[in-house]
Amino acid sequence: MRLTLPSSGLAAQPLNPCFRSLHVCGRTTGYDGGMRNHELVLSWIEAELAAGRLAVGQRLPGERAVAEQLNVSRASAREGIRVLEAMGVVRAGVGSGPGAGTVITANPAVALGSALRFHVASSHLPVEDIVQTRLLLETWAAGHASATAPSMETAAALLDDMDAPGLATAEFLRLDALFHVALAEAAGNVLIGAMMSSLRGSIETYTQQLTSRLPDWNTTAERLRAEHRAIHRAIGGDGGDPAVLIAAHIEGFYREAGL
Amino acid sequence: MRLTLPSSGLAAQPLNPCFRSLHVCGRTTGYDGGMRNHELVLSWIEAELAAGRLAVGQRLPGERAVAEQLNVSRASAREGIRVLEAMGVVRAGVGSGPGAGTVITANPAVALGSALRFHVASSHLPVEDIVQTRLLLETWAAGHASATAPSMETAAALLDDMDAPGLATAEFLRLDALFHVALAEAAGNVLIGAMMSSLRGSIETYTQQLTSRLPDWNTTAERLRAEHRAIHRAIGGDGGDPAVLIAAHIEGFYREAGL
């Protein structure tokens, strides 16, 4: 239960490694607190990020440079960077010039999304829990959405797109998901927007399966369109409680699909 | 135990172009959809998980075995496994015997937690958003908590621990965090419990800084203890709305600290 090194708590287990053995595994300086080498990379980058020496949009030093700087092998540096990529903190690109190399990004949604998918796959995260959470987040977001938020225009455009005749079901659902995410973003909370985005992604296939259980898709789609318009109007201040409307909207869909 | 490759006929054929192109390096004519090799490992394990061939508690094949099976190098296999570890899907342990090797776990909280920390560090995730989200999740959880949930006993024990005289501030905060997480878990939603746990972890240092701005810690601690008891009683049905109480509890703390 080591609470040392508070600024970077990735190392949960001691896992006392091999590097303090005289000179073999490199880094004779020691004092890594039992951290594996790739975690060393993680905590270093976290510190650089927190100190402002690295910022979104900048490029990370090359893998070889990172490895040399931290006295680890390139493989260890790569492992750390790989984790960062999975967390949506960086984006790797080959070649040279702008856009190449490892660039710092800020995409919390990918981190949550992929992790959620895995835990759903391992049957330790019931889909009902995700749906329930989604309902909670969206209801809150609708209640706090600002009519003047830029994403509200995006939402309006998506509504028009969804009116296109002969739209395939999958395409409709995709636009639907984007619409809901746009609403969540209109509340101005980055975290909740990211969570909504991840949640929708992790239950996307599930939602598609649900549509096949509907009695008549066209009728449902028409109703969804109308409800979307009503929610959008309500956020604009045109009568009605957005939170109530969106809660009914979501619950109605799952109920009709036979939840 | 030999795991079989997801049928797909061409498993016998070199799935990896590494063997075609003069036996060097990967993916010349990739039929892997442009997927990097470590992503191949990820999708394979996800498939095995979804198919039930891998389950929580079981051990993953050794890194060397995974590498050979997917026709990738051990380094690539390790990168994939490292990502899984960061997502809380597996846990790596050296040595032999039970507990050693790469064991499948289910710990969504670590994934969200570490990712959140990084995005806070990169200044793309305001702490206020996290606090706001925490308030939302906890209020909901308190309103849906079951008095008979096992974690309610844990919560009660934590309350007693917090009554210990001469408790250090940091230790009190640690117990406090565990208490709130226990309450969230009592609502029975795995995802929300995991999110709460991550959120608390990612703002832990921030909370500790806040305490230094309080006029008198002892007074505040006494008030927090009383409020905790009241919330716990309310969930047990002993009068009062748990959601209202916990919302006031959280908001009160941040207000007193000068939010």
Added chain:
DNA sequence: CGTTCCGGTGTGGTAGGACCACAGGGCGTG
């Protein structure tokens, strides 16, 4: 017969070197 010790074995962790595919940028040639 029980106990202790020691090496074998399999696991993750690490290092280092090598090569490939890619994308620019600079320089040379037309």
Added chain:
DNA sequence: CACGCCCTGTGGTCCTACCACACCGGAACG
């Protein structure tokens, strides 16, 4: 001036060889 080739730096991959670790079974000892 324009075109095209090579040089350079980047991530991506592979291989091989180690180390540290923890169990486990057989050998040696009391």
